[in-house]
Amino acid sequence: MEKIRILGNPSLRLKGKVRISGSKNAVLPAIAAALLTEERLQLQNIPRVKDVFTILTLMEELGARSKLKNNSISIRAKRITSDEASYELVRSMRASILVLGPLLARYGKAVVALPGGCAIGSRPIDLHISGMQKLGASIALEHGYIRAEAPRLRGADVEFEKKTVGGTENLLMAATLAQGETVLRNCALEPEVVNLCELLVKMGARIDGIGEEVIRIRGVKELGGATHEIIPDRIEAGTFLVAGALAQGDITLENVDPRHLVTVIERLLFSGARVDGLDDRTLRVVGSAEIKPQDITTSPYPGFPTDMQAQFMVLMTQASGVSIITETIFDRRFSHVNELLRLGASIEVHGDKAIVKGKTPLSGAEVIATDLRASASLILAGLIARGETVINDVEHLDRGYERIEEKLKLLGASIERIKY
């Protein structure tokens, strides 16, 4: 097991440059897309995070061969030798569900464990399943598995009842090899969905409406290989922007795409921080002594991202006044609150709202991480808490952040990883 230990300092000033890694949430569907072709995919700007290693293990079990060198992956599913995504893999990473669409499209069969819930909510996949059924798949749910079969998927008109990133990605991939045209309505607009569409088009897919709510896909007989760059991780970038605002820092973020962070930047500017786009791949954040409170409501892209909610909550604990944070995407995404209370924060949760009172000085304590973004918020809080903070269960953190403690150390934080 490993822990992160931070020697916090309320007058910490983080300064320097940090290079943001590739997006975890863009690379996972891109790797799953390798199942759609017998040719090779070359993916660049890959984050070396735990979820990448997990999905590569799953892909190898399905018959793919992959090589990860520095931040590039070469992967090829010349033959699919198994159609089963086992429970132990799916349980460790619910994004494994993203192999359902590609397996059905290329192989006609898929047996994928139901992902179950996680610390941030129930995480159903009913929209993935109903979409596949509309494309002609017959699906049985038994013994905790989805058993899906489709000799040949047929194009259909599918409207998502609610915005789903994974559902949009799964149906997009399935539709590329379906017979005829598929229309997907109420699609998720996240940059990670756009990045996947761009990869699929490079592979030979015929997609219109990329980045829009209605996407048309005309099925083709087969897809080919491609070389593709994964977009920067906008949530890692947002996390470092908040770190700069929180610790009155002066941090330059390299390898970011400012266009993916418009709402987050807006909120940081409103809180009193300065955020400048130095060019189309660089952002500079300068924190201010006075942090203004504000109400935030998470919503699907381009709204305020749910994946930034926990991090922003920490900033609001240092704001001079009351902020109300409303979480509309997941039904239980406040598990970080109890841990922040241990650090001295003053937060009350009422249903989907967290009322954050600032400015509250934080004091270091031992805390436990429950999910990926909650872990990041505890690190942010530990940086400015007086005294030592120890964060247990950092494997959550490693799922989505590449060497975050090394990046923060280079910016002046007293932070280390300890094995025990």
Ligand code: EPZ
């Ligand atoms: C993706 O999860 C991200 N994960 C999540 O990031 C992110 O929080 C989420 O999108 C929302 O932006 C990856 O891309 C790997 P959804 P996903 O389907 O696709 C409900 C992180 O920290 N829903 O957009 O699973 C669902 O319960 C992770 O990096 C259904 O009801 O999210 C939720 O309330 C956490 N039925 C809402 O829709 C379905 O079939 C949005 O979920 C599917 C989803």
